[in-house]
Amino acid sequence: MRTTTTLTLPILLALSAGASAAPPAPGASPEERGGYLVRIMSCNDCHTPLKMGPKGPEPDMGRMLSGHPESFGVPAAPSHGDGAWVWSGTGTNTAFAGPWGITFTANLTPDPETGLGKWTEKTFLETFRTGRHMGHGRPVRPPMPVYWISQATDDDLKAIYAYLRTIPAVRNRVPQPVDPPEPAAPAK
């Protein structure tokens, strides 16, 4: 599936107002609170791919939070030059090219092989606390708002994690991030 999106931002914005985010009732379970947090913290915006609907692009809820679709592949990144425009995204809003190379949003569903299935709650928290892949690997790169999300309390992150364990597992192997081209050798 490769949607070439030529639609304008206002349409996207209007559509996203569709899903209602009822606040969790007092005494709600961590899972319920986590679901609410995931909705209002906009995780779906990047982690649920957009598909073309009758009114324009809309989140493909059949693939909820499953990240950049494997079937979309890894198109070559456009060149941005050195001007004011330094990054761009695909029509799915799941793959982004910029000075950091190309990043693909992660599969947040509990699929054991391609999602967060093997992640423990500790791994999830450490990822936000250190800003590193699985808490110990390479830096998590833009536009994942890891810095802002890291300001959430431990309890909120645990609630998000708890909710993500309950959503349908989607098997979708997100491509590996692509490094930017080698920097030019320093002038001698």
Next chain:
Amino acid sequence: MPTPLRPAALLLGLLALGAAGAGSAPPEPPPTLAETGLYADPATLRLAPSVLFYQPQYPLWTDGAAKARWIFLPPGSAIDVSDPDAWEFPVGTKLWKEFAFGGRRVETRFLWRATANDWVFATYVWNDAGTAAILAPVDGVAGAAEIAPGLRHDLPGRLDCRACHESARVEVLGFSALQLSDDRDPLAPHAETLRPGAVTLAALEERGLLSPARPEWVARPPRIPAATPRERAVLGYLSGNCGACHNADNPAGTTGLLLRQLVGSREGSVPPARATTVGVEGGWLIPGASGHGSLRVAPGDPDGSALVYRMASRRPASQMPPLGTKVPDREALELVRGWVAEELTPRR
């Protein structure tokens, strides 16, 4: 004309932001190295008599830094070695590691078990004269010393310490049975000859610093059961440099790649760094290759081995270890490549 954002600057800026908001605050490290207790006389840098000098046989590569290491154990205490692979250090234990580039002291890293629940991590940055060191900022210091023309060494931030040191069951990484074994590996990359007075397993046992006593470690010092001397050095290098993360207690272990050599493992069992690499397809693809994952170690083919590729790379999404160095370890790469090319037979 507006100044365009330099892409590199943007990347670095965003990455730096990644590290934020740690949990509850542990005790603070002292403001100067002198106050950590390493020296009897900070003016002359004469060491405190209570600290023990030691030399792990498989040292961590840090861009060619020369290192010196010491440990302090509270008087009358001993290390609980009931689990041979997860030593329990007494509260009050302190460890130091000094880094020098080009003969100049640059930083001294400090690890301190301040309470039963808190390990304190800090690094101290030396003045240019090399006479005293003060506590580095929590986020570290970028570009503290020159490694090579145009390349500078960064002092890691405290979250970076934890990315490596809170990756296994024990925070201490290089003071262990294999690292201190008296049966030292002569082919280990960057191996140092033992200096007089350096403590080894036998010395610890003799001084009663191991509890329970481990006479078997003196009679038969721990050694990696490898097929050849070169393989022994390869597996030791991977254990020392990669095993902190690539073990069963760490998320990096969920990839199935296990590089930590355990001394408590069954006699005759294949070392994990061999069993989980040679001819095993991993979850990571060498850029440009096709399929889901490249072989971690492709017998006879170093260039087709993800493990070799990642050791040799310093690109952010590829490099291994993922932090702590700017220059690949040439000596180790030569050793590992030779092992893959010459000692492992391709499947036909």
